[in-house]
Amino acid sequence: MSQRERGIFVVVEGIDGTGKSTQVRMLAGALRAAGEDPLVSREPTDGRWGRKIRESATTGRMSAAEELRAFIEDRTEHVNTLIRPALDAGRIVILDRYYYSTIAYQGSRGANVEAVKAEMEARFPRPDVVFLLDLDPRLAVQRISEARGEDPNAFEGLEALAQVREVFNSLNQALIRVDAGRPPEVVHREIVSALASELRAAGRAETAERLGGL
Ligand code: TYD
Numbered sequence: 326m327s328q329r330e331r332g333i334f335v336v337v338e339g340i341d342g343t344g345k346s347t348q349v350r351m352l353a354g355a356l357r358a359a360g361e362d363p364l365v366s367r368e369p370t371d372g373r374w375g376r377k378i379r380e381s382a383t384t385g386r387m388s389a390a391e392e393l394r395a396f397i398e399d400r401t402e403h404v405n406t407l408i409r410p411a412l413d414a415g416r417i418v419i420l421d422r423y424y425y426s427t428i429a430y431q432g433s434r435g436a437n438v439e440a441v442k443a444e445m446e447a448r449f450p451r452p453d454v455v456f457l458l459d460l461d462p463r464l465a466v467q468r469i470s471e472a473r474g475e476d477p478n479a480f481e482g483l484e485a486l487a488q489v490r491e492v493f494n495s496l497n498q499a500l501i502r503v504d505a506g507r508p509p510e511v512v513h514r515e516i517v518s519a520l521a522s523e524l525r526a527a528g529r530a531e532t533a534e535r536l537g538g539l
Contacts, residue, residue, distance in 0.1 A: 332412035333527055334450065335520065336423040338493065339458030340486045342465030343505040344512065348458065349421045351513045352520070356417055359535035364411035366403065367421035374399035393431045393441070397448070400424065404449055412450070417532075424449055425457075425496065433488035438495075454523045456516055457493055458505035462486040 335352070337345045346367070353365045369375035378395050381387040387395065400423075411418050424445035432438035460468075466483050493500075501519050503512055517536055524533035 330415040330529070332414065332416045332418055333454070333524065333529065334408070334412060334418050334420075334452040336420045336425070336452040336455045337458065337516075338422060338425045338429075338455060338500070339505060340429075340460065340462060340465050340490050340493070342467075342469040342486075343458035343460045344468075344509060345421050345458055347509050348456070348512060348516060349419055351509065352516055353419055355513070355517055355536060355539055356419075356532075358539055359532055361417050361532055363417040363419050364407060365419050365421075366407055368403060368423060368426065369396070369399050370403050372399060372402055374402060389431065389434050389436065392434075393427070393436055396427050396431065397444075400427075400449060409450065420452075423452060423455075425455060425493065425500070428496065429489045429492040432492045433485065438492060442496075453527065454520060455498070455500045456519070457496075457500040457502050458512070459490070459494070459502050460505040462490055464506060 337349050337352075339345055349365060349367070353363050356363045369378040374395050378387075378392070378399065381392065381395075408418055408420075427445060428438060428442050432441055462483055465486055494502075503515055505512055517539070521533040521537045524530070524536065
């Protein structure tokens with residue numbers, strides 16, 4: 326019996342306004358064109374905890390501690406119901422935000438960065454590849470209000486984003502930093518080429534070749 330491959334876990338992180346969802350969409354499209362069937366998802370999720378978190382972003386009702394717990398509940402459910410089963414089935418998983426967001430956002434809101442990091446690593450599976458989309462927070466805020474036609478919400482003020490970015494940039498882990506100030510197509514090509522290398526290293530040369538050839 327041939328041994329089934331374990332999936333590849335890819336995460337896209339960065340402050341609000343860096344174009345994560347656009348890149349996730351483009352990457353998913355490229356993987357599908359290369360013959361893969363990726364699981365594409367995001368955090369906060371659309372489940373009950375995720376909805377509660379989104380509501381709190383506009384109403385500001387949760388305390389910092391409650392918010393941290395809500396993100397953990399949301400992620401626990403996400404990992405158990407979608408992420409682990411997909412990885413066990415050998416699929417590529419692409420997430421728009423994961424636990425690095427908890428370290429950076431909740432860390433910048435007063436939680437102890439090292440303690441949150443240790444808790445995340447102990448509780449949740451570690452991704453194979455993490456892309457950190459990096460952008461000047463002033464440009465990020467500008468993009469948010471222009472492109473979405475809305476004012477930054479409670480999570481997205483300039484000062485707050487600058488602090489979150491600092492924590493992201495201080496994570497001395499193997500995050501692949503990507504300059505998100507360039508056109509989406511250029512950012513996409515860089516992500517695809519980095520992922521192709523990871524896939525080759527993980528023994529998925531065929532998908533890597535197809536991706537590279539697109
Ligand atoms: P976001 O990806 O902006 O969702 P959407 O655009 O669909 O509303 O996420 C909402 C906010 O949640 C965002 O400002 C970052 C924040 N967040 C945390 O503070 N901690 C976390 O662990 C996660 C996943 C997100």
